[in-house]
Amino acid sequence: MIVKQLSEIVGTENDVKAENGNWASRRFLLKKDGMGFSFHDTTIFAGTETYIWYKYHLEAVYCVAGEGEIEDLETGITHPISDGTMYALNGNERHYLRARKDMRLICVFNPPLTGAEVHDEDGAYPLLSDSA
Known part of the structure; x- marks a missing residue:
C-alpha cells in the first residue's frame, strides 16, 4: 500500500515547477511506484497560457478548484474548465x-x-526510462 501526504511532496524533487512559472506539479505516483500510471496534483496559475501536445502520453484531468479553459487545436473548440x-x-x-x-x-x-520529464519544444513529455 502507498500512502502519501501533499505536505511530504512540497519542496522535494517531486514538486516540479515550469521554467516559465505557468504551473507547479506535485507528483504523487510515478513509474517507479509500479501502478501503471502516474498521479499528479497540478496548479495552473491564473493569467497563464500553456501550449501542450502529449504525443506519447494519454492524460485524464479532473479540476477540483479554479477556472479556465482548454482549446483543442485539432477542432478549434474551446471548453470551459471549473470545479x-x-x-x-x-x-x-x-x-x-x-x-x-x-x-x-x-x-x-x-x-x-x-518524474524527470519537462515539456520539450513541441509541448510534449518525452518517453523516459526510470534511469533518466
Whole structure:
C-alpha cells in the first residue's frame, strides 16, 4: 500500500515547477511506484497560457478548484474548465490550457511519468526510462 501526504511532496524533487512559472506539479505516483500510471496534483496559475501536445502520453484531468479553459487545436473548440470538470486527452490532442483563476487539477498519465520529464519544444513529455 502507498500512502502519501501533499505536505511530504512540497519542496522535494517531486514538486516540479515550469521554467516559465505557468504551473507547479506535485507528483504523487510515478513509474517507479509500479501502478501503471502516474498521479499528479497540478496548479495552473491564473493569467497563464500553456501550449501542450502529449504525443506519447494519454492524460485524464479532473479540476477540483479554479477556472479556465482548454482549446483543442485539432477542432478549434474551446471548453470551459471549473470545479467538477473532467477532460481526457485520449487522442494526443494539441491544446492550449489557460487559467483565469488558479486551477487545481488532479492528473493521471499513461504511460506513467518517471518524474524527470519537462515539456520539450513541441509541448510534449518525452518517453523516459526510470534511469533518466
